[in-house]
Amino acid sequence: xxxxxxxxxxxxxxxxxxxxxxxxxxxxxxxxxxxxxxxxxxxxxxxxxxxxxxxxxxxxxxxxxxxxxxxxxxxxxxxxxxxxxxxxxxxxxxxxxxxxxxxxxxxxxxxxxxxxxxxxxxxxxxxxxxxxxxxxxxxxxxxxxxxxxxxxxxxxxxxxxxxxxxxxxxxxxxxxxxxxxxxxxxxxxxxxxxxxxxxxxxxxxxxxxxxxxxxxxxxxxxxxxxxxxxxxxxxxxxxxxxxxxxxxxxxxxxxxxxxxxxx
Numbered sequence: 001x002x003x004x005x006x007x008x009x010x011x012x013x014x015x016x017x018x019x020x021x022x023x024x025x026x027x028x029x030x031x032x033x034x035x036x037x038x039x040x041x042x043x044x045x046x047x048x049x050x051x052x053x054x055x056x057x058x059x060x061x062x063x064x065x066x067x068x069x070x071x072x073x074x075x076x077x078x079x080x081x082x083x084x085x086x087x088x089x090x091x092x093x094x095x096x097x098x099x100x101x102x103x104x105x106x107x108x109x110x111x112x113x114x115x116x117x118x119x120x121x122x123x124x125x126x127x128x129x130x131x132x133x134x135x136x137x138x139x140x141x142x143x144x145x146x147x148x149x150x151x152x153x154x155x156x157x158x159x160x161x162x163x164x165x166x167x168x169x170x171x172x173x174x175x176x177x178x179x180x181x182x183x184x185x186x187x188x189x190x191x192x193x194x195x196x197x198x199x200x201x202x203x204x205x206x207x208x209x210x211x212x213x214x215x216x217x218x219x220x221x222x223x224x225x226x227x228x229x230x231x232x233x234x235x236x237x238x239x240x241x242x243x244x245x246x247x248x249x250x251x252x253x254x255x256x257x258x259x260x261x262x263x
Contacts, residue, residue: 010034010068011190014056014096015075016049019151020111023183024073025049031187038065038076056092057084059099066103071190072096072139073109079123086126093130097137107140107194109186114145114175114200115243120234131198140194146182147175147202147246150257157216166217166224169231170210171240177203178257181250200246204253212254219258 011028015021016037028035029048037043038054038061045051054061056076066072074096078088093110100108112131116124134141153176160166185201207215213226231239 009070009191010036011071011073012036012038012065012069013073013075014038014054015077018075018077019149020179020182020186021075023179024075024186027180027183027187028073028190031191033071033190036065036069056096057087059095062096062099063103066099066105069100069103069105071107071109072100072105073111073186073190075111085123089123089126090130090133094133094137097134097139097141101138105139107142107190107192108134108137109189110134110141110143111182111186112143112145112198114147114202114246115238116145118241118243119238135196140196142189142192142195143198144186144189145198145200145246146185147177147244149179149182150176150203150252150254151179152176153212153254154216154257154261157213161222161224164224166213166226167229168208168210168213168226169236169239170208170228172209172231172236173206173240173242173245174209174212175202175206175245176212176254176257177201177250178252181252185249201249202246203250204248206242206245207254215255216258219255219262221262 011033013021013025016025017039025035025037036050036052038052040055042053043051052065054065076088078085097108112127116127131143217224
């Protein structure tokens with residue numbers, strides 16, 4: 001990615017306040033992009049990022065947010081929130097893609113999730129439908145499927161620990177990735193032409209779910225029993241088949257993340 005290519009490129013980031021968005025926006029600025037960030041409520045501008053009000057669930061403010069934008073990084077999502085999930089992840093993605101096409105956007109980058117086309121999970125089906133809606137739109141697009149974030153796995157273990165035990169299917173491989181590494185990958189994608197293809201990006205290593213659980217306990221100095229429990233049915237078979245993993249991509253390991261965040 002050359003300085004000439006980056007210079008003058010204005011990008012719009014939806015979902016800029018989330019885990020990935022918070023890592024991405026400063027990296028885009030550092031890479032030389034003009035960054036516009038969208039949120040549902042007004043925010044005070046700080047630093048070089050321009051904040052605008054736009055709601056992809058309703059379409060309010062979208063046309064104004066997209067004015068003069070070359071590239072969109074569509075991070076906004078609302079997992080596991082019932083009807084609102086569909087409004088944001090599916091209908092909102094379709095609405096944003098159509099508005100981006102009208103605005104003459106050159107490239108819409110959509111971070112998605114590794115394994116959504118093989119794992120029979122309700123939210124994953126919504127993400128597949130969103131990818132299909134984007135692919136059917138008139139805007140040039142690229143999709144980057146990413147493995148589960150370190151933060152997501154950390155929250156899952158934290159929730160289980162409150163029950164006094166960690167449950168882990170030893171046959172399930174996981175490949176957590178640091179949001180900062182994923183953000184670096186998206187910066188690269190933003191500096192390229194639209195591929196109209198699905199690419200994948202994962203953490204630097206694959207662990208068994210059991211191994212990840214024990215590492216989490218050690219990293220936080222906790223003591224909890226790890227209960228081996230085989231996830232039943234089609235969902236368990238899909239997890240054990242490794243559909244949540246891909247080739248190595250990121251730099252920060254699970255243990256390094258835990259050391260950094262747990263001291």
